[in-house]
Amino acid sequence: MDLEVRHLRALCAIADTGSLHRAARQLGVAQPSLSTQLRRIEQELGGALFVRARTGCRPTPLGRLVLSRARPLVAEMRSLVSEARAAATGDTELRVGSTASKALAGWLRRLRARGQDPTLHMNVSPNALLRMVADGQLDVAFVHEVEGCPLRIPEGLRLRVLIDREPQFVSLPADHPAAAHPVVHVRELADDRWMIDPTVDGEWDAVQRMFRAAGISPHVLHGDYHTAAALVATGEVVTVCQPTALSRPDTAVRRLHGDPLGVRLLLAARTETDLDGALPTLEEAYRETAHQSAAYREWLEHETATATAARAPALP
Structure with missing residues (x-):
């Protein structure tokens, strides 16, 4: 049996959901069919890819190796299909993911003003949004990284820092x-x-x-x-x-x-082109939102004054 993209997609779904039942539901197939497919894949590769237990499925060392190669391939195929469809139809849709932010409304408004058609997927988990970008389900994601708790950045993602440290x-x-x-x-x-x-x-x-x-x-x-x-x-x-x-x-x-408490605000995408297209409007929207908050505006002015004083040459 030669492995196909659909087989790799099935392995990724099992790993992501941690369950054959949930993976089958996500893929739209019957669980017995997915179980049979997994056994055939394991026979082809010569070893077990997942440990099955009452608590779910978790990858074996061989499974982790295969998944490390499968995920980029699945993501590239999704991206290829999405870009090809967009090129064929002249689609200007931009699939945006974000954690909560008051800057979102201004950002989406500016994107529309530039002729783009943004859709929005909200999630409280920045790690989940980054994975969706890596898998080709989103084009860009605006996320926050809590200080002291680094995000898991999927391989191949491009990042730009909007704000290095936003106080909470x-x-x-x-x-x-x-x-x-x-x-x-x-x-x-x-x-x-x-x-x-x-x-x-x-x-x-x-x-x-x-x-x-x-x-x-x-x-x-x-x-x-x-x-x-x-x-x-x-x-x-x-x-x-x-x-x-x-x-x-x-x-x-x-x-x-x-x-x-502080967070770092990041914009993530698979390509520099997507970042270059989305970041300027996000920066404008964030500045607009920050200016509307008197408490934050005062904090920013204080930080700017402190930084300026620190750079000033000492008086003789």
């Missing part, structure tokens, strides 16, 4: 005592309930490090940040937030003293 702020109920000050110490929030989304890659680890450094151990609830925003407004929790978030009558966005 805190969102408080408007009547919280700490909201009376422009800068909040983490220790001031030791007795509050925090809500953190543990599904965001690296987020929970970074927040735990911040708590340990501050010597506090607050009560933590786990939930998505849309729910967190609603609970902040009713005085139930405090939560970390992006510095571009805006204060409202019932919430206050404040800087954390010492900027203990």
Whole structure:
């Protein structure tokens, strides 16, 4: 049996889902058919590619070797088909992936103004979005990398840094005592309930490090940040937030003293051409969004002034 792209795609699906059942559903085939196909592939290659257990399937050393070669081939084939279809139809669609950002609306608007037709796929996991770009399912992805928790960058991806370190702020109920000050110490929030989304890659680890450094151990609830925003407004929790978030009558966005949390903002694509086409509009949209937040604007002005003073020659 000669291996074909569909066989490699099946192996990637099994590895990605960790289950023959889920892989079969993703591929649109019956599980017995996929199991038979896997056995034939293993016979062709001369060894087991996956260890089957009640908890699922995981690659063997031989499986990891095969997958390391299969993934780029599958991604290239997807990219080839996508680009060929676009060229044949004159399609200007740009498949955009992103984690949450207030800059998204301005970015998509600017892309449309340039004659592109962006579609959007949102995901809280930057690693999942990067894998989708590598697999040819997305053209570009705008993601964040939590400080101290490096992303898993698939082989062959091109990256551009939008912001090397964006500080993360805190969102408080408007009547919280700490909201009376422009800068909040983490220790001031030791007795509050925090809500953190543990599904965001690296987020929970970074927040735990911040708590340990501050010597506090607050009560933590786990939930998505849309729910967190609603609970902040009713005085139930405090939560970390992006510095571009805006204060409202019932919430206050404040800087954390010492900027203990930070992320790096990245744009990823398979080609330099895709990066060059998407980055300028994203930079414009981000600057526009940053300017709208008074707290973040003040932080940026302070950082710029500090950096300028550091570069100035010493007086004799």
